Amino acid sequence: MKRREFVRHSAVAAAGLGLVGNSDLKHGVLSTSTFGAGIAQDREAMAMAALNAAQMAGADYADIRISTNRTQRMSTREAIVTGVRDSETSGFGIRVLVDGTWGFAASRDVSTDEVARVAQVAVAQARANRAAQRRPVELAPLDWTGRGEWRSPVEIEPFDIPIEDKVALLLEANQAAMSVSGIAFASSNMSFLREEKFFASTEGVITDQTIYKAAGGVNTTAVSADRSDFQSRSSTDVMPKGVGYEHILASDLVGNAPRWAEDAVQKLSATPVQPGRYDLVLRPSHLWLTIHEAIAHPTELDRIMGFEANYAGTSFISNPEDFLGSFRYGPDIMNIQGERSTPGALSTVGWDDEGVKPEEYLIVKDGILNDLQTTREQAPWLSDWYASQGKPMRSHGNSYGQSWAVTQFQRMPNVNLMPHPERDVSEEELIDGVENGILIDGSGSFSIDQQRYNAQFGGQTYYEIKNGEITGMLKDVAYQIRTPEFWNAMDLIGGESTYLMAGAFGDAKGQPAQSNSISHGCPTTRHRDITIINTGRRA
Amino acid sequence: MANFISREEAQRITERALSFSEADEARVNLSSSDTGNTRFAQNQMSTSGDATNATLSISSALGTKVASATTNIFTDDALRRVVETSEALARLVPENEEYMGELSQQTYPDSSPYFESTGELAPERRAQAITAVTEQAAARDLISTGFLIHQAASTAVATSNGLFAYGTNTRVNFTTTVRTPDGTGSGWAGTSAHDFDDLDTRALGAVAVEKAMRSRQPRAVEPGRWTVVMEPTTVGNMVNLMMNQTSARNADEGRSFFSKAGGGTKLGEQFVDSRVNIHSDPMDSRILSTPFDGQGLPNKPMSWIEDGKLQNLNYSRYWADRQGVQPTGFPSGWYMAGGNSSVDEMIRSTERGLLLTRFWYIRGVDPRTILYTGLTRDGTFLIENGEISHPVKNFRWNESPIFMLNNIEMMGEPVRISSGESSGLTNSVVVPPLKVRDFTFTSLSDAI
Numbered sequence: 009m010k011r012r013e014f015v016r017h018s019a020v021a022a023a024g025l026g027l028v029g030n031s032d033l034k035h036g037v038l039s040t041s042t043f044g045a046g047i048a049q050d051r052e053a054m055a056m057a058a059l060n061a062a063q064m065a066g067a068d069y070a071d072i073r074i075s076t077n078r079t080q081r082m083s084t085r086e087a088i089v090t091g092v093r094d095s096e097t098s099g100f101g102i103r104v105l106v107d108g109t110w111g112f113a114a115s116r117d118v119s120t121d122e123v124a125r126v127a128q129v130a131v132a133q134a135r136a137n138r139a140a141q142r143r144p145v146e147l148a149p150l151d152w153t154g155r156g157e158w159r160s161p162v163e164i165e166p167f168d169i170p171i172e173d174k175v176a177l178l179l180e181a182n183q184a185a186m187s188v189s190g191i192a193f194a195s196s197n198m199s200f201l202r203e204e205k206f207f208a209s210t211e212g213v214i215t216d217q218t219i220y221k222a223a224g225g226v227n228t229t230a231v232s233a234d235r236s237d238f239q240s241r242s243s244t245d246v247m248p249k250g251v252g253y254e255h256i257l258a259s260d261l262v263g264n265a266p267r268w269a270e271d272a273v274q275k276l277s278a279t280p281v282q283p284g285r286y287d288l289v290l291r292p293s294h295l296w297l298t299i300h301e302a303i304a305h306p307t308e309l310d311r312i313m314g315f316e317a318n319y320a321g322t323s324f325i326s327n328p329e330d331f332l333g334s335f336r337y338g339p340d341i342m343n344i345q346g347e348r349s350t351p352g353a354l355s356t357v358g359w360d361d362e363g364v365k366p367e368e369y370l371i372v373k374d375g376i377l378n379d380l381q382t383t384r385e386q387a388p389w390l391s392d393w394y395a396s397q398g399k400p401m402r403s404h405g406n407s408y409g410q411s412w413a414v415t416q417f418q419r420m421p422n423v424n425l426m427p428h429p430e431r432d433v434s435e436e437e438l439i440d441g442v443e444n445g446i447l448i449d450g451s452g453s454f455s456i457d458q459q460r461y462n463a464q465f466g467g468q469t470y471y472e473i474k475n476g477e478i479t480g481m482l483k484d485v486a487y488q489i490r491t492p493e494f495w496n497a498m499d500l501i502g503g504e505s506t507y508l509m510a511g512a513f514g515d516a517k518g519q520p521a522q523s524n525s526i527s528h529g530c531p532t533t534r535h536r537d538i539t540i541i542n543t544g545r546r547a
Numbered sequence: 548m549a550n551f552i553s554r555e556e557a558q559r560i561t562e563r564a565l566s567f568s569e570a571d572e573a574r575v576n577l578s579s580s581d582t583g584n585t586r587f588a589q590n591q592m593s594t595s596g597d598a599t600n601a602t603l604s605i606s607s608a609l610g611t612k613v614a615s616a617t618t619n620i621f622t623d624d625a626l627r628r629v630v631e632t633s634e635a636l637a638r639l640v641p642e643n644e645e646y647m648g649e650l651s652q653q654t655y656p657d658s659s660p661y662f663e664s665t666g667e668l669a670p671e672r673r674a675q676a677i678t679a680v681t682e683q684a685a686a687r688d689l690i691s692t693g694f695l696i697h698q699a700a701s702t703a704v705a706t707s708n709g710l711f712a713y714g715t716n717t718r719v720n721f722t723t724t725v726r727t728p729d730g731t732g733s734g735w736a737g738t739s740a741h742d743f744d745d746l747d748t749r750a751l752g753a754v755a756v757e758k759a760m761r762s763r764q765p766r767a768v769e770p771g772r773w774t775v776v777m778e779p780t781t782v783g784n785m786v787n788l789m790m791n792q793t794s795a796r797n798a799d800e801g802r803s804f805f806s807k808a809g810g811g812t813k814l815g816e817q818f819v820d821s822r823v824n825i826h827s828d829p830m831d832s833r834i835l836s837t838p839f840d841g842q843g844l845p846n847k848p849m850s851w852i853e854d855g856k857l858q859n860l861n862y863s864r865y866w867a868d869r870q871g872v873q874p875t876g877f878p879s880g881w882y883m884a885g886g887n888s889s890v891d892e893m894i895r896s897t898e899r900g901l902l903l904t905r906f907w908y909i910r911g912v913d914p915r916t917i918l919y920t921g922l923t924r925d926g927t928f929l930i931e932n933g934e935i936s937h938p939v940k941n942f943r944w945n946e947s948p949i950f951m952l953n954n955i956e957m958m959g960e961p962v963r964i965s966s967g968e969s970s971g972l973t974n975s976v977v978v979p980p981l982k983v984r985d986f987t988f989t990s991l992s993d994a995i
Contacts, residue, residue, distance in 0.1 A: 093616065171636050175641065235808055237915065318693045319970060414598070
């Protein structure tokens with residue numbers, strides 16, 4: 009299957025996930041029209057007033073994001089509701105370029121006077137910052153200008169589902185977990201976001217997008233009878249998505265809770281791992297986070313160029329011209345794709361936060377580093393590479409700002425490890441080839457250095473593999489890797505039947521730190537001869 | 548003039564919101580801020596931002612059925628909507644037997660962590676503070692990056708039982724990482740303050756420049772258990788992990804390091820070196836903080852660890868009531884006492900050890916021992932025979948603040964640090980540098 013075809017195929021699968029007719033659900037107990045109504049003012053008129061004010065004050069370029077975010081969160085523990093909260097926040101942020109220096113200012117007060125004042129603040133700030141300018145910002149050209157609308161593919165509007173149904177589902181999940189012998193605690197939560205984001209720029213782009221996100225999860229804890237040990241199991245195989253309430257129904261928290269609870273109880277008596285070297289079989293519920301840390305972050309061009317050195321760090325991919333087209337990230341069967349189009353994935357949008365329609369591109373092609381994540385400011389830094397490849401110099405559409413209150417910058421698209429390019433390799437085949445190994449399910453502890461070489465990952469559950477068979481549960485497992493060796497030790501990749509679009513809320517980057525939601529599609533993989541440590545220590 | 552909500556305005560808005568309430572009890576939390584930040588990279592300003600925001604949250608209780616709603620629009624219509632939304636939600640949720648009701652008026656410690664120098668900071672002064680670093684770096688052919696953020700803010704709590712609390716504060720945080728153009732050296736410095744005048748970015752820049760120069764061409768030494776001289780930022784990162792695990796409820800429930808095998812908690816037990824003393828106090832000028840928490844409960848002076856003994860755990864109102872004790876509040880800042888040794892003396896007394904500047908990507912590994920993993924970065928040096936002999940490659944560590952605080956050899960004078968990894972606006976944390984034995988490094992990192 010060609011890559012593009014695969015994306016289309018998985019998109020259809022995702023859209024078909026857990027379809028439930030709206031008629032099955034009670035409606036309208038809490039009408040959305042009473043809350044989160046957003047900005048009453050004409051956003052386009054407000055945007056034009058802001059862009060005019062910025063240009064009058066001397067901006068060479070300006071853009072504005074006006075947004076209203078509606079969120080709903082609820083949390084429970086055992087039979088108690090610990091929190092139910094509905095939130096809305098509205099405001100706007102204006103970004104300007106003055107002689108190649110950025111300025112940005114924002115306010116919650118969406119009014120004609122305030123947009124003009126804030127535009128002037130942004131321009132004054134850019135002028136103050138210009139004092140130290142050494143290299144002016146240049147923006148890559150746009151291929152498209154005009155008007156557009158986009159909406160997440162939502163089957164069931166999450167804010168229409170009565171709160172008591174949501175809370176009842178969570179309490180039922182807790183009860184299902186607590187019914188497992190040995191479980192002492194169970195907590196669960198749900199959260200929903202609807203972001204109405206209006207964007208306009210002085211280059212003639214106007215977009216209006218409505219973006220949804222949904223997540224639900226359960227955490228179970230077992231305490232040993234003598235209170236000398238406790239173990240938890242989180243529902244990390246159920247991950248957030250960019251869709252509506254249908255995702256919660258498809259997650260089947262109640263049906264899955266006993267399984268997660270049994271895992272927690274079983275962890276109390278699991279065998280502590282012997283440190284050493286093992287072959288690893290990594291399920292997508294675990295692997296996505298390793299891809300995120302060891303591939304998606306080091307291929308962000310702003311990091312590579314040193315712009316994030318003070319916090320998120322730089323990258324081992326430096327200088328980019330020494331790596332692009334020649335650095336072997338992994339075996340020939342390894343292809344890493346960047347895209348923002350898979351329905352239901354968390355980075356999927358119609359346009360990015362500077363009005364660029366995102367492209368699909370290959371970051372790693374047949375094992376070799378092929379491209380990097382860019383915004384309009386960054387694409388020109390790779391102009392020589394694109395010229396050598398006969399490609400136009402354009403942004404990949406990877407700009408994002410967490411809210412109206414902070415400036416947009418480069419954030420990762422959906423960064424996916426493609427399934428085996430030739431055949432549908434099964435998990436059984438991956439395990440079958442292992443003499444002494446460990447299968448890891450779910451994401452756990454994670455940490456990686458500031459250039460993305462040395463990483464340590466744990467999971468939720470670990471299973472010993474001996475001579476091609478799973479023989480029992482292990483605990484206190486973590487693997488330590490050096491990024492290039494780890495991916496080059498990947499000798500087999502699962503096929504499309506093992507592929508899952510996984511992800512999470514809360515990826516931090518930038519200063520002030522901005523949170524982003526991330527999705528990474530991947531199959532199950534196998535890695536040879538990896539260092540395992542035992543993390544259990546007694547006080 | 549910093550643009551945040553005044554006491555009078557806060558009183559008016561919270562009273563207005565409560566006037567729409569039909570709940571049995573209600574609480575309004577109102578926060579507002581005026582925040583500015585500037586980032587720099589490649590020795591020039593990269594992005595920056597100024598933002599004013601305010602948020603009103605109302606928690607409504609119908610009997611013990613409780614729910615909340617939040618908005619940042621304060622027209623009468625919006626306030627009425629947010630109140631109605633919280634009440635509509637509360638009607639639909641089950642009873643919460645842990646709901647403790649809203650507080651009536653409390654008495655608060657007299658603490659005002661607000662400084663004009665920060666509240667009135669102009670973009671030009673912010674830019675000057677940064678060029679004081681970029682110019683030093685450029686003059687030495689080094690590459691500086693960094694971040695300056697400042698905020699003036701107000702918080703208010705009002706309840707239907709007559710409580711009204713209001714406080715203002717200012718905070719600033721500055722950090723810089725200076726790298727060598729060949730990519731083999733990197734140095735860091737940073738701190739936080741309430742008062743911008745306390746911040747000397749030129750001096751911090753000089754430290755980062757010096758560390759970048761000295762850290763070039765690091766050599767590998769073996770991981771394992773090392774004696775380490777920990778600069779205060781690394782100490783604060785570790786001790787923060789322990790302070791965040793002091794929930795009395797988790798300890799009583801048997802799922803915390805502070806749980807005792809067989810039942811109960813470690814309260815009153817010595818569990819770290821007898822020189823360890825940690826307290827919080829919103830009035831202590833070294834660790835100023837807002838004198839009330841989100842429920843309007845006073846943040847009173849508290850001793851957490853005294854002579855190595857666990858003096859207090861963090862009791863919420865519900866858990867305190869159930870256990871028959873007073874709720875403690877939770878500090879938004881803390882102070883760890885130190886000793887008389889300077890970092891230079893710690894180095895001079897060390898035959899073979901490591902000097903650590905900064906930690907990175909600290910994540911939990913095992914909550915039973917508060918075991919975390921992370922890495923060193925931006926200035927890791929080998930100490931041999933009482934002197935820094937050369938820079939070394941960075942390490943991954945797997946370590947717990949509990950083990951660390953049991954292995955103390957020397958303590959220095961406490962200083963204020965930038966306590967969060969992302970160098971944002973954080974609580975006031977004041978800690979000493981430490982010399983510690985047997986710090987566990989598990990592998991090498993090639994990252995510079």
